Amino acid sequence: MSDSGFSLFQPKGAGDADRSVLTPPSAPAQAEPTSAASPSAAPLVPPSAPPLFPPAHAAPGGAPPVARQVDSPKALDAPAPQVSAPQAPPPATPPISMGPAAVTAPQVAPTPVQTSVSPSAPPPAAAAATTAGAAAPAQQAPTVRPHLGSTTAAPPAPSIVAMPPQRRDDDDDAPHRAPVAEASPAHHPGRRSAATPADGDLLWALHQVVREGASDLHLAVDAAPRIRLHGSLRDLATAVPWTAEKMRSALHSIMSEAQRDIFEKVLELDFAFTLTEVSRFRVNVYQQRGKMGAAFRLIPTEIKSLHELGVPDAVSRFSTLPRGLVLVTGPTGSGKSTTLAALIDLVNRTRADHIVTVEDPIEFMHSNRKSLVNQREVGADTHSFQAALKHVLRQDPDVILIGELRDLETISTALTAAETGHLVFATLHTQSAGQTVDRVIDVFPPHQQGQVRAQLAATLQGVVCQTLVPRASGAGRAVATEILVATPAIANLIREGKTFQIPSALQSGGEIGMHTMDQHLADLVNHGVITHAAAIEKAQDLESLKQLIHRGDSMAGAGQGGGY
Template sequence: MSLGGQEMLSSQARVLGEFLVERHVLSRDDLAIAMAEARRQSEPITQVLIRNGLVGEKDLTAALAETVGLRFIDFTETPLHPEAATTIPESVAREYLAVGVDFDGPRLIVAFADPGNDAGVVAVGQATGYEIVAAAGSRYEIGHALDQIFGVASVAQQGSGGLENPDGAPVLDVNELLAMVIERGGSDLHLTAGSAPVIRVNGELKPVEGIEPLNGSQIREIIYAILTQKQREKFENELELDASYTLPGRSRFRLNVFLQRDSVGAVMRAIPFEIVELSSLGLPAAVERFADLPRGLVLVTGPTGSGKSTTLASLIDIVNKTKALHIMTVEDPIEFLHTHKKSVVNQREVGEDTHSFSNALRHVLRQDPDVILVGEMRDLETISTALTAAETGHLVFATLHTQDAPQSIDRIIDVFPAHQQQQIRVQLAASLQGIVTQQLIPTSDGKGRAVAAEILAATPAVRNLIREGKIHQIYSVMQAGAKHGMVTMDQSLAALVREGKISREIAFERCTNEEDLKRLIQSGGF
């Protein structure tokens, strides 16, 4: 799109730049550098942005339309009126790269690749008999729309307006990128401006070869293509979005969309369709006992990416297969999908099925649950309601981002005001059943990861220590609690070293106490 041959004024350049920043495809830093270069070289800002690969043709067209007060048609968001789309004869539509979008009373709204071409607007008006309302559109998207309306054109018909991407880069399909994640045994796909797509494999980030660094326009296009209109609006209002996405027949993905340096970024984590058997996860046998409890609170904790969701899904699946109960889950987003087996399972997604964890939990006790899964205990109200549910005869599973069992207990208590903390200690001592803390460790052969897990079982001794506020003494009880199925993180790491699954070096990086770990490795026992 051009400005009808007029030289862009500095005020228009500022409007264009601000629009691109607000569209989340260009950072303010890059805009300032580009404007300085444009002044230094005495050339339009548009040429600088395109030459440096900072934005794509579609976003630049949208920005140019904004500067001259024209409507921009985004074909990924605007459905075409069937009659409007076929009103323009094919020969005229292809010659002037024009697509009928909709009717506005007696007028026809038409997206042009160059709405500043008065001859094209007149020609379309004469060919259709309508008064034309000219709008701007991406040259690539208009060419694609014409091929969908009239069939794929020959090279001669396409002329300068065919389907070749004007940005000179391949049009990336997010499904192809996600298929690479699955094929390479990866866990996450990272998309960020200025970098090629990156896949995490066995804990290590690896760029996808053969793909050039992506600009903000490309990232926005890739991500917005898989979001619903409601999700786009939520992201643009809140600047954050958690959602899920399904790669048909292959896997589900947990999607987080965010802004960084004014551009869209995203991370997509693979979630297998099939729920893994707990016995296949490499966790201690004591963990399975938690699925057989009639009531109480069970926490699964650990850093991001440590497999907490996988462990919880396996525990819920055991309940689902063995007991006739009602299971309610509150997740953000829903990750593993549970089918009704022996139990009835209802899964609620924050943002889609409920407004928040706390809001869902306020009502959950009226829904006749036996087992409740809380995706994450984030705030005082959520924690308080989860404790009440566990105390009143429900089995509650939940997660925390904590590094060990004592820290998890402190985290729960510290959320509450000082005057309530003794009451919470008593409540937690009565309702807590166990804590599983886990982390994934790269294996010695570099071909996978092994799980190291710490297990706390709520024995009478542990309950007394919680009630009396002597949390620091719990670790000693765990060290001597093997007969109750308890294991410390250092004991778990030492076992993995002795079995040759992980190296001593990485075990010492991840341990709680280096001297304890050294002694455990040398002694060959707990």
Template sequence: MESSVPAPSPLPPSLPTAESASPASASVPAAVPAAVPAPAAEATPPVASPPVPPVAPSAQAPAASPAPTPATQAPAAASAPTAAPTAPPAAETADTAGTAGAAGAAGAAGAAPASRSRGRASEANVGALPGPVPLQAPNAPSPSSTAIPAGMSTRRDPNLSVDPDLDNALQSVLLTSGSDLHISAGAPPMIRVDGALRPIKDAPVWSQDKVAEAIYSILTPKQREIFEEHLEFDFAYTLSENARFRVNIYQQRANLGAAFRLIPTEIKPLSALGVPESIGSFAKLPRGLVLVTGPTGSGKSTTLAALIDLVNRTRTDHIMTVEDPIEFLHGNHKSLVNQREVGHDTHSFAAALKHVLRQDPDVILVGELRDLETISVALTAAETGHLVFATLHTQDAPQTIDRIIDVYPPHQQSQVRAQLAATLQGVVCQTLIKRANGKGRVVATEVLMATHAVANLIREGKTYQVHSAMQAGRELGMHTLDQHLADLVNSGQISFESAMEKAHDYEVLKRLVTRVETVGQLGGTMNSGVDYSDAYSGQI
């Protein structure tokens, strides 16, 4: 099979052009004749063809002619064995899906977790990350990882030639169980491990030219055009069969920068994430709105993916997702799953949600409730009998309720309170805290379940009393963040100082720390058997 090597598009005037010609393309003749007669030994008449781009030598078949051309290759292939063409590197691929982030857009997509599918480095090696030496990713999936579902398009571009130093830096993220990679002019590549940023050991400082060369090496022409127009761009990049990254590229002080967030290809079940068992009950709901909230990097996307996967494996439904970009890839199990990406499959969250009700969905996942229009359509979808999952960047359940209501103008807020009281089925707020021994992080959660008391408080605008209702509803699977923090302190998983940094009410936390004694006390039998082990370490 012939392969073409497109000429790289020039960098913008403000960015110096970096040399990126590959050796293969450099050895190909610059011009190709329009027509070359077939070899004399063949009975085939002369073949004429329009000029085509030169091909790499590895794709040419051996022939008697000292200078084979694309016009002579076809007859030769019919009469003699050809050399096996060299396939493009499978590990150097990029998703063409992406969306331009407007400068005023609110927030990035929910944080996506880092993967453990690669072996965790020893604790000594975590402090000294590998340098920019070539690092080979395993060719086959590890036993703990899951390959991209069959039939799921990753929109790869095999013509991209990824910068080798960027490839090595991304491999370092996998080998050190990191979660993020940052590249910026004037600094070496830096990896976030267990919440802390540190440079790759012995990596040189990258210049403006080097950063530009690395970033443009993973962009398709269309993606590059979008970025140069908006100066910000989100997309998903596939490094290898078991490694995908959510990428945001941006411009700072007239230089380029990029942040890579590792997306696990394996969707872990809720039982492996260290979250309360009561969260699994949301996947059984016939209708309503369920919100997963927390700061960036708290594992919202991981929890949502586990909930959708639970629905997918236990129900015969039609699941529609709208994401920016698509992070976790869901195959079809008992349910049918369709995933739409903002900027590639649809123009916006609001535009997709306007039409989703005509697509016969049972379950709808909204990557983020960003604006009034998106929130309004999500509430309407939940009100009309659909189960809707979505995320917000809020810290606790009362703040989540207020955030939705406050988006509306004052004259509509009373109506929205009534609508939210009737549709809200649950809120999960979560955050990650470093373990007491310094090895990894543990998840702390706050869970609100829909009850008549909670619905009345929302309807009457008394959200400041929601925490009291949660404290009294342990037997229903509810608990506040302070209750869970106290539980983690008393079980020895986190330090009291770390808990104080995340607590909503210091006095409540102090009182609970002296009273709560065991993990099982939190939530009673509703939380019995919950694994609060370090399941999130290296996953976010």
């Protein structure tokens, strides 16, 4: 002890390394309650004041702090008693003596004492957090849960929980981290996950359609899913029958709330569903015997050319027309939408036009190439074909695609658009050129049919009737067509109502690309593309087909490829 009678004592407790107390030699030592102030704010005590001792370590579990009592001045020179604590305290610091000048010196903020921490001792940050926890109100620590599948109980929650860094695309060690396992519908058809909200069994069935090269998927209650492959239905391997609840759950998983409401009201629904970047489906949901059912039609995202599809060369010339009406017809599943998509794609690549499509639903997606393409879907982008076509003429279109001519108003608008200088493409469910002309005219009431005949004779530029026939090799189907090209003779037959003479005009118009369905079927048989039996099933006039096959005539420019 120095001559001044004062000594500066630095206690040994952890977290109290920065505290200093001045005590007079003659004053009896007393225990003072621990202050809740910051550990770094150590007051300077005058010589007449009783000694003030810093708080000791807080006992575990939030017990009150323990005060150390000094009975005599000699106790200041003795080593401080060891206080039990959860962690090892930092090394002791010997007492420091100060003169009287230290009492009147200005107060300086204490500098933290640098201490070395042994491997068994907690880091300084943890010790500081422990000391601060004794003075500040306790805060609830976040819950730490064990890993899934672990049998070990969760460890006690620390006062500070270090969160793992989030993965970034530019992290160098990102490829070395374990990926998060997600359910794959292809491998786990019965499992659903947040990443794949659609029903797993449904996704698996749709993937099978793509893998098998099928065209359709059919779903019915109490039956296993079936696919249409090369025109024939067959069960999916390993598939099991679906219950009514399973059907409802699976179909609802790919429908929006609005679509569910529409189906509940009208019991019919058409929409498009995208499976992957290379697979889209046109979906029709219906109800039969009080239970839901559905049909999925595969729509390839890659648009093939007319040549790749095997369509005759004469069809490609329709894409160069400045105006008029071109109809692509055929039964359901005959590839009408695929042929129309190829025609629109040809226009898109070769002409700087504005193309507007109205479809239900949108099937093939067209990107802007040389032309500007706007595609509108009934239900999502417009309320009906009639509403869209009513305003389409104000959108400055050059080419208009109408998904289907369903009623009088749609057909009337299509004729008006073609008459006012636009090129209009549309579809109908007819199987011959003559039947197509009659279908358009018969929609109108009798007192308007004469006017419609004259209007159709002036605007109709071409008709492509088509059907798909299984190939003789068994690999896919070939397209057979009947093509009408507008000529003064054809226009006169339409105007006079002599549609029964159209087949004769088609047979004699081979030089400009016209032919009948039987002519194309016979040509495919003579080239070995399809079998004789397959041609007979699709023939319009059986006797005419037999004669054409026997003669072995070959059509110039007839397509024999096929990518349907």
